[in-house]
Amino acid sequence: MCRWLAYSGEALQPSSLILDTKHSVVAMSLNSPLGAETVNGDGFGLGWYSTDAAAADGPAVYRSTEPAWNDQNLREISRAVRTPLFFTHVRAAAAPPIQQTNCHPFRHENWLFMHNGAIHGFESFKRELVLDVDPSLYPSIQGTTDTEVLFHLALTYGLMDDPVAAVGAAIRRVEKAGQAAGEQFPMQGTLAVTDGVTVWAFRYSTQGRSRSLFHSADIPTLREMYPDVARLNDFGDHARVVVSEPLNDLPGVFLEVPESTVAVVEPDGYRHAEFLPA
Amino acid sequence: MCRWLAYSGEALQPSSLILDTKHSVVAMSLNSPLGAETVNGDGFGLGWYSTDAAAADGPAVYRSTEPAWNDQNLREISRAVRTPLFFTHVRAAAAPPIQQTNCHPFRHENWLFMHNGAIHGFESFKRELVLDVDPSLYPSIQGTTDTEVLFHLALTYGLMDDPVAAVGAAIRRVEKAGQAAGEQFPMQGTLAVTDGVTVWAFRYSTQGRSRSLFHSADIPTLREMYPDVARLNDFGDHARVVVSEPLNDLPGVFLEVPESTVAVVEPDGYRHAEFLPA
């Protein structure tokens, strides 16, 4: 119930994608053409890895409950840092509470996780899912969202060893609990996970009608297609974006990720594979 | 650049108009069909007079920079108090800063003031207007909005003695400063002012194309028109609402206030008069 963007490639200021594009994530927070909700004003987050090894061991996360569109600190921070890999997310909450601990991306050690969608009927089987979380991970659940529980299930099932298998197992666990509670289509959404090097982006819903997901085309190819679009020169050859909806209206720049697919973005390429096919 | 509602009549919980109607002010904060801006998520305010003489001398004001739609405190407060006269406002800011001191309604002693619209080009002649504010009132300007300056100009020109004349003089002052600065149509908007007994609601713009403004029809008449609408029984015979746009879709319930008009709501009736005609 949100919008998100993941970037990987040459280091840049997050502002160039968060603030400075036609349908930037901040613009989407106010008006999201393809979103299930038009307004995503219930907080946001920015998680980024530093180019400067001395600066931080893991990713930093800035989260706020203010709408992204007028958050002065987001403007400052997203211009002041440079990063080769970042996640950003704007939130439309189903209900209160609106609090930083409910803002994506969520973090565990070197990993980040974010979600656009919902676990339908979550309140009625939340307790069952939480009981499945590894007791050593349990105390780090700090908010009230379905996504944070899903992340902790995936960590329990081995996210840090095999992210595709672990996210698949977590979703299957959610579907089992949800369907036992009478929910026909428990899982909905797109998910992004990273260890700071690779980004895994999942598009999946129990019903097979998932929220939208796109990835950017190859930058050198785009430069040939659009020699007059100066903005393409702002990006390096390895710049890749995965995003809830296209950041601009140029045909061919953003390609849809198919249903039941995991898109894998690595420093030197992009590939996708089937994920939990029907 | 906002939405507002003023209520006068039998004491009720503000929630009945803020939360519980189809196009309530909180609903308008997320999706405003007639608004110049669709989303009004940059803070809100509720100013109310108590039924309990012992509770307070003047009106209380609750303001927050969070979007109204998920503000838990607004839900609590608007259900916990009862009041015969209140103002409420949701804000769409042109720019930062988003801060409580920029949230309407503004208060001076027993008076409240709020605005939907803008003073175009304000930054370029703000200093000139502020210099016109009575020096004794100057320190009470705490925010950065055009509306707060307009309020202080009206106070300077005698708002507490003759509100219609003082608001007229303040608008003429704004138009003079704006046009000297090259702004063709400086003033835009609808304004509401009250002393706790009478509500004055102004619809005016230099260009003669003002933001929308409506007032509710007479409740006893509406009950005759709609004998099956149970909700009308929730309101007293003297309940009157002035609002940026209709709270529901029933024909005849909300009547448009004409251009260049001041609508005056008093405990025993409603009237309107020309205001700054062309």
Next chain:
Amino acid sequence: MCRWLAYSGEALQPSSLILDTKHSVVAMSLNSPLGAETVNGDGFGLGWYSTDAAAADGPAVYRSTEPAWNDQNLREISRAVRTPLFFTHVRAAAAPPIQQTNCHPFRHENWLFMHNGAIHGFESFKRELVLDVDPSLYPSIQGTTDTEVLFHLALTYGLMDDPVAAVGAAIRRVEKAGQAAGEQFPMQGTLAVTDGVTVWAFRYSTQGRSRSLFHSADIPTLREMYPDVARLNDFGDHARVVVSEPLNDLPGVFLEVPESTVAVVEPDGYRHAEFLPA
């Protein structure tokens, strides 16, 4: 790790105790002479019952993560309402997150609950305690505090039928879990519970060295003792306060609640009884 105050008696504005006394709760938030922590700046809450039956079914709660001492909305609200029974609390958090869902008082239906103290070692046995909460109550846990879990345990054990027994059972459950986890003295603190009519205030710690707790003396008696203290005339004959530390320095006005004691404040009187004696 906080300060709290509970009032019962003739209806008054909470501001008279929250803002207007020498050692008011807001003053204590900045400088708490008897507190385990000097500063209680990590949020606060005000829960109150209305005098106006039409206004609300249960208590209203206003919570904020801003320090109480400069919160403008607290000043407004605590002056604008009148109430015969309210709870207020200022918080010193052991650690983030600072969020409204961690602010006291907590509410369930018509009941309020607040705490000054801590469950020592809570993180290591939180999961065990949460599993003991009635599954139907589980989804209403929204924050991360020990107090909210303690409240839900007490609800599970029958708080709404027999509050003294249920709070006792919840504390014994905490002590059992804590001691199994190697914590010698798991429970520390003072607790207040109310159903809107009666206030139960508990002073208890496993170690027998509890945070301070006081109740006010009988107002008619105080008026005889201090005929020159005009402020005593601001309170009705049935005004009673239970509070973490005295609100003023007059001898005899505040009396200490003994260790291992529950103080019961009812509309027509005050009594106390042993609670979980060693």
Next chain:
Amino acid sequence: MCRWLAYSGEALQPSSLILDTKHSVVAMSLNSPLGAETVNGDGFGLGWYSTDAAAADGPAVYRSTEPAWNDQNLREISRAVRTPLFFTHVRAAAAPPIQQTNCHPFRHENWLFMHNGAIHGFESFKRELVLDVDPSLYPSIQGTTDTEVLFHLALTYGLMDDPVAAVGAAIRRVEKAGQAAGEQFPMQGTLAVTDGVTVWAFRYSTQGRSRSLFHSADIPTLREMYPDVARLNDFGDHARVVVSEPLNDLPGVFLEVPESTVAVVEPDGYRHAEFLPA
């Protein structure tokens, strides 16, 4: 009415001085041994220059109205960036409003400015001072503090050309206005100004009894004095700190800046000069 710290030297994470020292600025926010106020919980700010020329033209500023001691975002940001020059400030407000636009440091183009102290009687002559601000700078005053007006006066009087003369002229202007309004000792405090290369730190009060100010001793000398203090190896040879009070208790590490003095910290050295002597 605050505490501040300015760092210049080899690039480091601000957290090493903001969070990780015994009397760090965050620790001072809760308990400030030498401060005029013990608690500085009314917001804070961090302004920093990037090591990465591509990241930003001028300094970035992160400001928040939450107390610094539990602000999770401050922990994240101050660990995630590295900077050769930063200002940080924790605030104790005399009165509301508490808002980001009142948090120091203030910024104009490449310059930062912060203050510990007050202009006594400011409200009564604020308007006179604001009228002296260059009209082109007037619209950038966004908050309500004395410090922001002082900064804009200094900008008006040539801060960017000759900071010592301009700050002197601004203070003399304040003293003139204040004394005309009957204030015997209008100016109090310590000020820090930087253009990103040099830091000017002023200690001055009309009465000659200024808030405390210290600068760190030469790091290579300190390493000789304290060969066993491993922490000194975390700092480069050119690391210099100017701060409201010492960050640790080691004798000789922090030296007091005298009354009526400007301390100038440049990349290759430290000097001080008389400033507005009596």
